[in-house]
Amino acid sequence: MASGTPVVTSNVSSLPEVAGDAAVLVDPYSAEAIAAGMYKVLTDNTCVRSSAGAVRSARATFRGHRRSGACARFTDRSCHERVGRRVAIVHDWLTGMRGGEKVLDAVCERFPDAELFTLVHVPGSVSPAIERLHPQTSFVQRLPS
Numbered sequence: 001m002a003s004g005t006p007v008v009t010s011n012v013s014s015l016p017e018v019a020g021d022a023a024v025l026v027d028p029y030s031a032e033a034i035a036a037g038m039y040k041v042l043t044d045n046t047c048v049r050s051s052a053g054a055v056r057s058a059r060a061t062f063r064g065h066r067r068s069g070a071c072a073r074f075t076d077r078s079c080h081e082r083v084g085r086r087v088a089i090v091h092d093w094l095t096g097m098r099g100g101e102k103v104l105d106a107v108c109e110r111f112p113d114a115e116l117f118t119l120v121h122v123p124g125s126v127s128p129a130i131e132r133l134h135p136q137t138s139f140v141q142r143l144p145s
Helices: 015-022 031-043 048-058 067-075 099-110
Strands: 007-010 023-026 088-094 115-121
Touching: 007 015, 007 031, 015 023, 023 031, 031 099, 088 099
Parallel strands: 007 023, 088 115
Antiparallel strands: none
């Protein structure tokens, strides 16, 4: 938030109090809600959240966030159009469909033109929406097992 980056965060615990109107608050137990929140920050061209995040974080009291004037530097930055941006999705590994992969599935449904990067991918172990993005793997994929 301090750098003006749009934030999607959980609507539980202390996060709504910390992020307030500077973030898109989502139900952390709903893959669709998380994907919808991500879609919203990528397509919202009003930039209200981006400037609100920098202002809100400047009021925070935790140590270390203000090093070298980063908050002030980004508060004045002009707003960037988010519509039409390239989207990259990064996930740790794709070896089965557990909780994180269910969220990833919803995100992949929302962003069918995104690029997907992962350390390791076992073909056929994840949903069709994830497989359609042809995950690009790292050198770890080629290490002997």
